[in-house]
Amino acid sequence: MAVLQALVNGTLVGGVYALITVGLTLIFGVLEIVNFAQGEFLMVGMYVAYFSYVALHLDPMLSAVLAFGVLFGIGAVLERWLVRRVLHGPEISQIFLTVGISIALQNAALAFFGSDFHSVHVPYQTASLSLGPIPISVPYLLAFAWGAAINLLLYVFLVRTDFGRAMRAVAVNAVAATLSGINVSRVRMIAFAIGAGLAGLAGAVILPYAYVYPTIGLQYVVIMFTIAVLGGLGNVNGAVIGSLIVGITQALSALFLPSALQNLVVFALFVAVLMIKPSGLLGRSHAH
Amino acid sequence: MRHFTKLVAGVLALAMTFAGLAVPLAASAETTVTVGAVFPLTGSLAAFGKTSVQGLQLAAKEINDRGGIAALGGAKINLVVRDSTSDPADAANATARLIDDVHPIAVVGAYASSLSLTSSSVCERRGIPFLTMSFTDDLTNRGYKNTFQVVPKASVIGSKQLNYAVDIAKAAGDPLKNIAIVYENTAYGTSQAKGLQAEAEALHVHVALFEAYPHGLTDATPLVQKINASNAQVLFPISYFTDAVLMIRALAQSHSKVQIVGGAAGFVIPDFVQTLGSLTENIMSIDTSAYDQYGSFEKAYLAAYHTFAPHEAYENAVSLFAIAAALQKSRASTPAALRDALASLDVKGGAFSGMPGSGVKFDANGLNTDAYPVMVQWRNHNLVTIWPASGHGVQAAVWNGKTVK
Numbered sequence: 083m084a085v086l087q088a089l090v091n092g093t094l095v096g097g098v099y100a101l102i103t104v105g106l107t108l109i110f111g112v113l114e115i116v117n118f119a120q121g122e123f124l125m126v127g128m129y130v131a132y133f134s135y136v137a138l139h140l141d142p143m144l145s146a147v148l149a150f151g152v153l154f155g156i157g158a159v160l161e162r163w164l165v166r167r168v169l170h171g172p173e174i175s176q177i178f179l180t181v182g183i184s185i186a187l188q189n190a191a192l193a194f195f196g197s198d199f200h201s202v203h204v205p206y207q208t209a210s211l212s213l214g215p216i217p218i219s220v221p222y223l224l225a226f227a228w229g230a231a232i233n234l235l236l237y238v239f240l241v242r243t244d245f246g247r248a249m250r251a252v253a254v255n256a257v258a259a260t261l262s263g264i265n266v267s268r269v270r271m272i273a274f275a276i277g278a279g280l281a282g283l284a285g286a287v288i289l290p291y292a293y294v295y296p297t298i299g300l301q302y303v304v305i306m307f308t309i310a311v312l313g314g315l316g317n318v319n320g321a322v323i324g325s326l327i328v329g330i331t332q333a334l335s336a337l338f339l340p341s342a343l344q345n346l347v348v349f350a351l352f353v354a355v356l357m358i359k360p361s362g363l364l365g366r367s368h369a370h
Numbered sequence: 371m372r373h374f375t376k377l378v379a380g381v382l383a384l385a386m387t388f389a390g391l392a393v394p395l396a397a398s399a400e401t402t403v404t405v406g407a408v409f410p411l412t413g414s415l416a417a418f419g420k421t422s423v424q425g426l427q428l429a430a431k432e433i434n435d436r437g438g439i440a441a442l443g444g445a446k447i448n449l450v451v452r453d454s455t456s457d458p459a460d461a462a463n464a465t466a467r468l469i470d471d472v473h474p475i476a477v478v479g480a481y482a483s484s485l486s487l488t489s490s491s492v493c494e495r496r497g498i499p500f501l502t503m504s505f506t507d508d509l510t511n512r513g514y515k516n517t518f519q520v521v522p523k524a525s526v527i528g529s530k531q532l533n534y535a536v537d538i539a540k541a542a543g544d545p546l547k548n549i550a551i552v553y554e555n556t557a558y559g560t561s562q563a564k565g566l567q568a569e570a571e572a573l574h575v576h577v578a579l580f581e582a583y584p585h586g587l588t589d590a591t592p593l594v595q596k597i598n599a600s601n602a603q604v605l606f607p608i609s610y611f612t613d614a615v616l617m618i619r620a621l622a623q624s625h626s627k628v629q630i631v632g633g634a635a636g637f638v639i640p641d642f643v644q645t646l647g648s649l650t651e652n653i654m655s656i657d658t659s660a661y662d663q664y665g666s667f668e669k670a671y672l673a674a675y676h677t678f679a680p681h682e683a684y685e686n687a688v689s690l691f692a693i694a695a696a697l698q699k700s701r702a703s704t705p706a707a708l709r710d711a712l713a714s715l716d717v718k719g720g721a722f723s724g725m726p727g728s729g730v731k732f733d734a735n736g737l738n739t740d741a742y743p744v745m746v747q748w749r750n751h752n753l754v755t756i757w758p759a760s761g762h763g764v765q766a767a768v769w770n771g772k773t774v775k
Binding site: 084087091095145188189192196197198199200201203207208209210217220221222273291292293295296297298301302305332333335336340341342344345 | 377411412413414416417419420456476579581582583584586588589591593595596599611612615619620622623625626641644645647649720
């Protein structure tokens with residue numbers, strides 16, 4: 083019974099993790115840059131949802147679309163003016179740039195929005211459905227539904243559309259993509275913008291059960307990176323599988339381990355996977 | 371020659387700059403007393419640092435508006451605020467720099483126990499009095515001469531948190547048998563939870579769940595599943611705001627009816643009710659100050675910041691009022707003289723009325739022996755003091771739908 087409940091909770095949380103992580107892994111896949119500002123993109127998305135709620139009484143499940151748009155714009159501008167300049171530079175400058183963006187965003191939020199905690203009041207916030215004897219949290223279920231929808235959309239986009247194919251081509255081999263007439267710079271900009279937009283959307287979608295303040299991103303960034311690396315950095319399907327594994331592992335291990343060791347099993351699993359397959363579950367082995 | 375002219379002009383300009391600086395400095399040395407404030411203004415604890423500083427600034431204004439420290443010729447309080455960040459190592463650095471830069475007569479800080487521990491160590495080494503409203507026992511059990519804790523310590527708060535709940539439950543005819551304690555694994559969480567656990571053993575209350583969790587949860591459902599499985603009548607969470615919010619929402623989703631008795635911190639701030647709304651109704655919390663007894667401070671805070679004054683705002687103000695009272699009494703002009711004056715301070719009433727016990731008197735370790743914790747309860751989006759029943763302005767408690775007096 084408790085195990086079943088943990089499985090259901092773990093799956094829901096895993097779906098939410100997938101939504102949070104997929105942008106990070108998309109950015110790495112196409113641009114081969116590790117974006118340490120992804121947690122802050124999530125934070126900005128939460129603020130977009132919060133202010134849409136305060137000013138327009140918009141439900142975060144709807145303002146998620148707006149958050150996607152805002153972060154898509156921010157992502158495109160950042161890529162065009164900053165990220166592009168370090169793409170062929172040493173990795174250390176890439177790290178400094180994205181960490182710098184993350185610090186700048188945290189402090190901008192502190193300066194403009196203040197240090198207070200904010201959240202929204204929506205009717206389904208504390209509601210739950212009953213699946214037999216098992217209660218299913220409605221805000222988690224909605225976030226899970228968004229996660230499933232986004233991952234499906236992304237899959238269709240990457241596999242069925244020309245632009246998606248171009249994106250995958252750039253991810254596999256940028257030089258060959260250029261030779262086939264693909265505008266690689268533009269593909270990278272759009273990929274970064276989509277990756278940022280997805281983090282913003284995820285932020286909005288989780289706001290009904292969470293809260294926002296300027297450094298909230300730090301709370302999510304560890305789990306994001308664990309999942310992305312576990313699944314194979316750069317592999318979107320890997321991120322989804324990694325998310326479900328981490329969500330379910332956390333929920334199940336809480337049944338027999340103290341909560342303070344909540345992530346012990348996750349990290350043990352993480353180390354084990356990387357020992358056997360250093361590129362992650364679905365990661366391709368890098369030649370360079 | 372032109373070179374020479376330039377040089378003279380430069381030297382003159384420099385001299386004028388220094389002259390300009392020297393005049394107000396010399397004049398102000400007699401009429402101001404510099405007090406340092408080190409609080410988390412960035413990072414995860416920034417919200418609490420902000421309210422702490424707001425309380426201090428109001429207290430400084432109140433003291434200065436009343437004519438400053440009369441015994442020191444009407445000297446005004448000059449409050450110098452520095453950011454400790456939310457990291458203990460940074461808190462120590464910020465404190466050291468503050469002391470080097472402005473030579474304060476005392477330092478008030480740093481809200482969170484983990485920050486106050488490192489900040490107070492720096493003050494101890496430099497011989498500067500450090501006043502705090504942080505809870506952990508460790509602050510005043512290290513044999514420090516310069517640390518003064520104006521609030522009761524964490525283990526006492528923890529034991530009273532249980533003690534009062536047992537009394538209220540008994541008065542409601544619903545004796546307490548089975549409880550759950552969950553706490554964040556920090557200096558504050560651990561010391562308060564241990565106090566609770568010891569008291570439960572002493573009173574033969576069964577602790578069905580005693581669970582630490584890492585601060586900064588992203589998902590509270592596994593923790594809530596454990597709480598529900600424990601079948602506890604009462605949940606005692608020792609949490610800051612963030613984890614408390616996730617926990618309370620997850621409890622509501624699981625249709626839990628458990629009575630929550632919080633451990634101050636995140637449970638008693640304006641953001642708590644703004645975020646959780648009617649979910650806060652009847653949630654209790656232990657607290658270290660009585661909101662309804664703040665007097666003029668409450669009105670001034672509401673006018674300036676448009677929320678009720680959270681306990682950290684008032685208690686940090688109390689620290690500054692204590693410094694002012696000690697200066698008035700001793701005419702101290704050095705940190706060492708102020709330390710001695712604080713050690714023998716004994717003040718009651720007036721600005722101190724919002725402290726249960728309504729006074730400040732430090733023991734040899736620097737702990738305020740006048741102060742004791744109270745139980746408060748959220749009613750209709752407001753905090754009211756409900757226990758001990760004999761206290762000032764105490765209202766009836768609501769326990770399991772029953773009104774208890």
